[in-house]
Amino acid sequence: GENVEQHPSTLSVQEGDSAVIKCTYSDSASNYFPWYKQELGKRPQLIIDIRSNVGEKKDQRIAVTLNKTAKHFSLHITETQPEDSAVYFCAASSTDSWGKLQFGSGTQVVVTP
Amino acid sequence: KAGVTQTPRYLIKTRGQQVTLSCSPISGHRSVSWYQQTPGQGLQFLFEYFSETQRNKGNFPGRFSGRQFSNSRSEMNVSTLELGDSALYLCASSLEGQPELLHNEQFFGPGTRLTVL
Numbered sequence: 062g063e064n065v066e067q068h069p070s071t072l073s074v075q076e077g078d079s080a081v082i083k084c085t086y087s088d089s090a091s092n093y094f095p096w097y098k099q100e101l102g103k104r105p106q107l108i109i110d111i112r113s114n115v116g117e118k119k120d121q122r123i124a125v126t127l128n129k130t131a132k133h134f135s136l137h138i139t140e141t142q143p144e145d146s147a148v149y150f151c152a153a154s155s156t157d158s159w160g161k162l163q164f165g166s167g168t169q170v171v172v173t174p
Numbered sequence: 175k176a177g178v179t180q181t182p183r184y185l186i187k188t189r190g191q192q193v194t195l196s197c198s199p200i201s202g203h204r205s206v207s208w209y210q211q212t213p214g215q216g217l218q219f220l221f222e223y224f225s226e227t228q229r230n231k232g233n234f235p236g237r238f239s240g241r242q243f244s245n246s247r248s249e250m251n252v253s254t255l256e257l258g259d260s261a262l263y264l265c266a267s268s269l270e271g272q273p274e275l276l277h278n279e280q281f282f283g284p285g286t287r288l289t290v291l
Contacts, residue, residue, distance in 0.1 A: 092274045093273045093274040095273070095279065095280070097282075103284070104178075104264065104282040104283060104284045104285060105217075105264070105282045106282070107279055107280070107281065110279060112274060113274075150216075150217060152217075154273045154274065155274065156272070156274050157272075158230065158273070158274075159205075159222050159224070159229040159230035159271050159272070160205050160206075160207040160222030160223075160224070160229065160230055160266075160268065160271035160273075160280070161207065161219045161222060161230050161232070162207070162209075162217075162219065162266075162273065162280060163219070164209075164216055164217040164218075165216075166216045167216060167217075
């Protein structure tokens with residue numbers, strides 16, 4: 062089955078700097094890659110996603126890139142702010158996965174003022 | 175639109191007991207997925223229901239079961255609770271449960287925190 066690896070497990074950045082989180086997946090049939098942000102005690106929230114027919118997607122300060130050949134995708138956060146501090150999860154799924162997202166292990170991002 | 179809701183938010187049970195958790199999806203969403211979140215194992219898929227049918231199942235023992243009602247609300251049940259079942263149980267809803275399709279993103283509920291003593 063699908064396996065998603067996520068790095069790093071923790072990331073400390075200064076406010077205003079950029080943060081990059083990387084994920085690799087094993088199933089070449091994977092075609093949908095969402096990113097979720099989970100603040101302490103809160104539910105995971107979808108912040109951006111990308112489908113396999115697209116190489117890059119941006120939404121204000123966040124962007125996701127996908128390299129299908131290398132089977133990896135990355136989350137980029139620019140101009141980080143303290144409210145970006147949270148755990149970020151990448152995930153992958155494929156056609157006919159019927160509601161199943163395979164999640165990475167999460168990255169704890171800490172933005173210090 | 176109201177978001178995904180889960181009840182109860184917190185539960186404390188003892189080993190050997192059983193528990194039932196409830197999830198109400200976003201209005202119009204027909205797919206409900208359940209996940210277990212623990213510090214050690216992260217987010218793991220339990221099962222997915224669509225039109226009252228289980229379409230997909232993760233690698234959990236048969237003590238974990240679920241069902242879906244005609245209004246798309248879903249319940250999951252854990253029988254013969256073990257200490258290791260202590261976790262945050264999250265449900266997520268989507269339109270059709272096919273995330274690779276547009277407008278089929280999964281939205282999570284706040285979770286039920288289960289503690290087994």
